[in-house]
Amino acid sequence: MMSSSMSRTVVLLTLAAVLLVATIMTTTGNMITYAHAAEEEDAAAAAAADTKHEEENKEPEIDMTNRKLAREAPKDNFDVKSHFEWGTYYDPKSIFCGKFDCYGILGFDYESFDKIKPDKKIITKRYRALSRYWHPDKSKHPEAKERFVKLARAYEVLTKEETRKEYDMMRYNQELYFQKYGSDVMFTFAPKSDTIIVLLFVLALINGFVYFAQYNRWKKVCDRLAKAATEDWNASQGGSSESKALRTKAVKVMEHENGEDTDGATNGTATSKSTTTSKHKTGGSSKGGGKLTSKEKKQLLNDTLRPFITKLAYEIEDFGAGFHKPTMKDLALIKMAIFPLHLVQGTVWQVLYLVRRIQKLPLSDAEKLVLTERAVGHVMWEFSSEEEKTQLVSKELWTLKNLAEWNEEREFAKLSKSEQKQYKLMMKHQKQN
Numbered sequence: 001m002m003s004s005s006m007s008r009t010v011v012l013l014t015l016a017a018v019l020l021v022a023t024i025m026t027t028t029g030n031m032i033t034y035a036h037a038a039e040e041e042d043a044a045a046a047a048a049a050d051t052k053h054e055e056e057n058k059e060p061e062i063d064m065t066n067r068k069l070a071r072e073a074p075k076d077n078f079d080v081k082s083h084f085e086w087g088t089y090y091d092p093k094s095i096f097c098g099k100f101d102c103y104g105i106l107g108f109d110y111e112s113f114d115k116i117k118p119d120k121k122i123i124t125k126r127y128r129a130l131s132r133y134w135h136p137d138k139s140k141h142p143e144a145k146e147r148f149v150k151l152a153r154a155y156e157v158l159t160k161e162e163t164r165k166e167y168d169m170m171r172y173n174q175e176l177y178f179q180k181y182g183s184d185v186m187f188t189f190a191p192k193s194d195t196i197i198v199l200l201f202v203l204a205l206i207n208g209f210v211y212f213a214q215y216n217r218w219k220k221v222c223d224r225l226a227k228a229a230t231e232d233w234n235a236s237q238g239g240s241s242e243s244k245a246l247r248t249k250a251v252k253v254m255e256h257e258n259g260e261d262t263d264g265a266t267n268g269t270a271t272s273k274s275t276t277t278s279k280h281k282t283g284g285s286s287k288g289g290g291k292l293t294s295k296e297k298k299q300l301l302n303d304t305l306r307p308f309i310t311k312l313a314y315e316i317e318d319f320g321a322g323f324h325k326p327t328m329k330d331l332a333l334i335k336m337a338i339f340p341l342h343l344v345q346g347t348v349w350q351v352l353y354l355v356r357r358i359q360k361l362p363l364s365d366a367e368k369l370v371l372t373e374r375a376v377g378h379v380m381w382e383f384s385s386e387e388e389k390t391q392l393v394s395k396e397l398w399t400l401k402n403l404a405e406w407n408e409e410r411e412f413a414k415l416s417k418s419e420q421k422q423y424k425l426m427m428k429h430q431k432q433n
Contacts, residue, residue, distance in 0.1 A: 078126060080133045083107050086150075090174055093181050096157050096167050097150060105154040106130065110171070120159055127155040207331045214326040221323045226313040230306045232298075235413055240383075250308040320382035371398035376406075 087104025089097060096102055103110045106126045108118055118126075133139065134147045141147075157163050170177045224238075229246040233239030292300065318324035328334065353367060363371070372389075373381040375397040384392065397403045415423060 078107050078129070080129050083130070089171070090177065095181055096163075097154050100150060100154075102154040102157045102167060105150050106158065118158075123155065123158050127151060131155075203333060207333060210332045210335070211326050211330060214324075214330045218319070218323055218325050221319050222310075222313045222316070225316075225319075226306075226310045229309045229313070230302050232302070242383075246309060246312055247305065250305050250312055253312070254305060254308050322378070322382070368393050368398075374398070375403050 085104065087101030087110075088099060089101040089104075091098055097105060101110065103118075106123060107130070108126075130151050131148060134141070134144050134151060136145045136148055157167055225243055225246060227233075228237075228239045228243035229250065231237075232247060233243060349370070356364075356367070369389075372393050376384075376392060381389070381392075395402055395406055397406055412420060412423060
């Protein structure tokens, strides 16, 4: 009985165990199924969300039938070999490309730009083409090195955005250039002519001017002397011993040419025959048809003597006091070379003169000559004869009082006889009062 009970118990326990295992396996299978279903649902939801997002961000389709063709990039027909014009730009301090236009260096014309300006790509292309052509190792052109350097600078300026913007802005705004890079900009001009040629031309011009100025001075003295001799001026009219001597010499020459005896020829009777001869030649006569008056005779004689006197006056090459016919010594170049010598000589004389005055020594003969020349003037001193120079020195004109008296005597000598009488009466009246 007891064994059968135990057998039942074992069978029941075995059945219970089998049921428990079956239950556990069923529950586990359901759980796995539910997990797979949840994963599939999540995947489906994610896929739906992605599809929606793609539809929202999807670009609209382009209708290719109505689409316009894109504009083709313009071709660059730039000729590297024929590009020599670089244009100009105001850049005295060489901040950019100096006196040349950076665009022009690379073959661009700034004035032809409309809304489209060359971009970095086309600038680089131009730069490479030009730099290959102008490279000093490849080009034999004498300016190859300079052009190669300028090309590099132009490329640097135009490929940097800030530099290019500033370059374009300052093209027509020089005031902005002054404000940024200083107002002390100075214009400089490079010499385009040979300096030696210009210097020689200037020297030739100066020498020519000095030569003709000297000739004009000499000619004026000739004309004045000829006039004084022809019209037979006295001292009060401006005549001199030279003009008297010139007139007398002209009379002798005229009489000699007319075949007359010149012994004792003067302005009077010895020339009457010449005057009469000249009268018959010219057909001249007095107003009344009779004999000529003394005034008419003198005028006729003067007219006859004029060509002889003028010729003789122009034969005098040196009148003294620097009034001479121009020579090589009158050229400015020679004068400039001699000037230091005269300056040294004058300085030495002045120093020695002051030393002698300090020592209170009497004036030497050489000092008297120099002081007298300074008092009367170089021109008058040169025109004076040796006898007249001796008289001037004896008057001690370096003293102001003596010089004033001498000037009064000269002015008095210029007066006519009637004027001299009046002057004497006036001075006498002043002394009495």
